[in-house]
Amino acid sequence: MSAPLSVFQISGRAMSAQLVRLNTVASNLANAGTVATTKEGAYRALKPVFTQVSDTPGVSTVKVDQVVQSNTEPTKRYDPNNPLADKDGNVWDAGVDGAAELVDMIETQRQYQNNVQVMQTAKTLTLDTLRLGQ
Amino acid sequence: MADDALFGIHGTALALRSQRMAMLASNIANAATPGFKARDIDFAKALDSASQTGSVDRAVDGHVQYRVPVQASADGNTVELATEQTQFAENAIAYKATLNFLQGRISTVMQALKGE
Numbered sequence: 126m127s128a129p130l131s132v133f134q135i136s137g138r139a140m141s142a143q144l145v146r147l148n149t150v151a152s153n154l155a156n157a158g159t160v161a162t163t164k165e166g167a168y169r170a171l172k173p174v175f176t177q178v179s180d181t182p183g184v185s186t187v188k189v190d191q192v193v194q195s196n197t198e199p200t201k202r203y204d205p206n207n208p209l210a211d212k213d214g215n216v217w218d219a220g221v222d223g224a225a226e227l228v229d230m231i232e233t234q235r236q237y238q239n240n241v242q243v244m245q246t247a248k249t250l251t252l253d254t255l256r257l258g259q
Numbered sequence: 260m261a262d263d264a265l266f267g268i269h270g271t272a273l274a275l276r277s278q279r280m281a282m283l284a285s286n287i288a289n290a291a292t293p294g295f296k297a298r299d300i301d302f303a304k305a306l307d308s309a310s311q312t313g314s315v316d317r318a319v320d321g322h323v324q325y326r327v328p329v330q331a332s333a334d335g336n337t338v339e340l341a342t343e344q345t346q347f348a349e350n351a352i353a354y355k356a357t358l359n360f361l362q363g364r365i366s367t368v369m370q371a372l373k374g375e
Contacts, residue, residue, distance in 0.1 A: 132284045139288030146291075175292040181316075183282045183298045183323045187289050236290050239340065243284045246351050250280070253358055254273075258365045 129181045132247040136240040138178070138186040143237040145189045146173050150230045157221040160202075162209045167199035168219035170226070197222050265368065268306070269360045274315040275306055276354040282319075283347045286326070286338050293334040297326035299346065 149171040161167040176190040197220040205214030263270060279300055289295040300322045309318035328337040 130281065130285075132281050135281060135284045135288050143291075175289075177289050177292050177295050182320050183285065183300070185285045185289065187292050232291070235340075236287075239287050239290070239344065243287055243347065246347070247280060247284070250351060250354050250358075253355065257358060257361055 130184050130186055133244060135184070135186040136244040136247070138188060139240045140237055140244075142173070142175060142187045142189050143233050143240070145192070146175075147230065147233045147237075149173055149192060150226050150233065153221045153226050154223065154230075156219050157223050157226070159219045160204075160207060160209055160216040161199070161219075162211050162216065164199055164201070164217050167217040168221065169199065170195040170197050170219075170221045195220065197225075266361060266364060268310055269357050269364070271309045271315060272306060273354065273357045273361065275300075275302065275309055275318065276350060276357060278315065278319050279350050280347070280354065282323075283343055283350060286343045287340070287347065289336075290338045290340055290343075291336070293336055295336045295338060297328070297338045297343065298323055299326055300324070 153170045156168040159168050171192050172195045173189045173192050175187050177185045178188050179185040199217045199220040201215050202218055203214055204210055204216050207216050210216050279302060282298055282300065286297040286299075289297075300319055301324060305318045305322040308321060309315045312318065326337055326339075326342065328339055329342070330339070331337065
């Protein structure tokens with residue numbers, strides 16, 4: 126690999142990974158109320174899979190390897206008045222755990238914030254170093 | 260980078276502090292990566308070996324160690340944000356202290372040169 130990762134690259138890429146995670150949370154919450162006629166057609170929560178991107182020993186950043194569907198099962202609900210209901214009067218609610226998504230959102234926010242702070246500190250220290258001797 | 264007459268150990272220390280900052284930033288960046296093992300260097304030992312051998316990179320490579328988590332998580336990730344943030348803050352302050360030492364030496368030399 127070329128030049129080792131700088132603190133800015135490490136934190137910057139981590140921030141974009143966290144943003145992808147925030148996007149999946151938004152998508153999951155937006156679809157939480159949707160219903161479908163079949164179990165297969167119901168929305169399932171999307172989850173990003175993070176992997177580390179290694180460089181020189183001890184230094185690595187993170188990227189989103191892929192976005193997978195979660196194993197939260199859609200739930201069957203009896204609602205014969207719903208136009209999407211099947212012949213037995215059932216509909217399938219989206220497989221989204223609202224509480225878990227909110228927890229995920231707050232965690233994402235905190236981790237994004239941590240990376241911003243790392244970058245802020247690195248920036249201040251770099252500028253201080255540049256001013257050395259002046 | 261061997262210790263030099265003017266800056267002593269501080270030049271080496273600054274380079275090591277900067278590499279350690281990248282390492283701690285990596286840990287914070289990977290706080291949500293399953294299976295990620297947090298790493299750090301034994302600073303005192305690395306500084307010792309860097310000032311003896313003159314190579315900061317080799318000193319870092321030789322003293323990388325995994326962090327022992329207080330409470331291991333289920334997905335094998337050993338990043339504990341409280342620990343990492345404390346270490347990061349400590350390292351940033353130490354970096355700043357080293358900068359101040361360097362600044363002090365530079366000022367001394369400047370004064371001597373100007374004959375003030």
